Amino acid sequence: MADKTTYHFELEMKVRDYEVDYEGIVNNAVYLNYMEHTRHEFCENAGLSFAKMHESGIDPVLRRAEVDYIHPLRSGDRFISCLKMTREGARFIFVQAIYRLPDHQQILRARITVASLEHGKVGRGDALAEVFADYLK
């Protein structure tokens, strides 16, 4: 990767034509779908799906999204969606990026801030931190 970030997780995906708008490029909101799916796959991969979290009373909620749109994806493009997770007190930060394949052109970078709702109230995030201890060192 050009930006030297060491990511914790990578997911390969492909643009679907219904995600492309009248300008022929992926609509800006769809990238948030891609990034959410990447976070959920990362969590499931670490052993804790969002469905399981929800059942046990924990709901990670988005607090802030900062997204830089660098280059658009188009119909048929393949890409990898990357993620690195860090903790800042009660909040979790996901540094995310999307690169087009096969040329690794950077498409987007983002910083997503998530809080942990525990039974409907903002929690300290310790339950989540324990699950992701290997990544948060």
Add this chain to the structure above:
Amino acid sequence: MADKTTYHFELEMKVRDYEVDYEGIVNNAVYLNYMEHTRHEFCENAGLSFAKMHESGIDPVLRRAEVDYIHPLRSGDRFISCLKMTREGARFIFVQAIYRLPDHQQILRARITVASLEHGKVGRGDALAEVFADYLK
């Protein structure tokens, strides 16, 4: 497959959490997205992407969709989306089905009717039929 249909194309996919609604099941409109994506991948695989068709003045358009919803998909489910293509005069029929993995529970079956717009007017479909000749025998 339980229904013995011989499909021309199969695509494995996985439910993304943003496709699931407040009842915990995939929203009914999302299955049309899955089926469209399957048709487009089939066409691309056969050598003719929708983007290329559009550039050459051919736009396949949906005329009719008949969809039977048999069993819902849920968060995290993997599935295969299958397709068989036939021609009826100027129209192309896609018989489509979705099966959950790994148990092959049938989720949905559908019959999708597509006409071929050629430079904005309804065409006879001969250009498309030529590309898909191997399947339409």
Add this chain to the structure above:
Amino acid sequence: MADKTTYHFELEMKVRDYEVDYEGIVNNAVYLNYMEHTRHEFCENAGLSFAKMHESGIDPVLRRAEVDYIHPLRSGDRFISCLKMTREGARFIFVQAIYRLPDHQQILRARITVASLEHGKVGRGDALAEVFADYLK
């Protein structure tokens, strides 16, 4: 209306640009969103929102959708989405149509079949039928 159907409910809406695909027309799955929203508004208007039904253990589920796509909607188009409800045994049928404004060009007609899940099992639909008694006469 050109087709003389007497509808129970009409909802005016407007195409949003993110609903339009690379061909400049509303994507076929989006019409299912429009029709679902119309059914939900109809129910809420009759005194029973889907959220309330869900809380009381009743979940209407789609069993079959038959949709005829007659003419596409484009960016900026206003339209009315119409609905008529009937009952066939344990199933409810919604006859739906969309007309462009102001010229009343028919865009789509559909027949949507819904069953009533009561606490997770297929029910006889009597609870729903009571709420909609005025329409089902």
Add this chain to the structure above:
Amino acid sequence: MADKTTYHFELEMKVRDYEVDYEGIVNNAVYLNYMEHTRHEFCENAGLSFAKMHESGIDPVLRRAEVDYIHPLRSGDRFISCLKMTREGARFIFVQAIYRLPDHQQILRARITVASLEHGKVGRGDALAEVFADYLK
């Protein structure tokens, strides 16, 4: 408004049930759809729809989105989506916010940065600035 910003445009909307996810709240990506629709309605209202811009070779493109998610919208909620436009050199900034009705609880605030592509190349934005001269004073 609690935050005293003077907005150039307000649009009233209502949550549609298909926009709500398994947690019972509007999915984070959907707010970007709401905000895009608000920008497009604002432009159309000012006499320049995105479709017309696209035809004349001008495509506003998102460069950066900063979004603070303050409180979630739920099924059935009505809300107003507000917008103020400013210019910073070749870029246009949309300060946007969403408030729930009728209690004016703030749901979201955002700062959206847009560049003007003119015939595929980044432009100085003068054409757009002229159209919106009344707002950019």
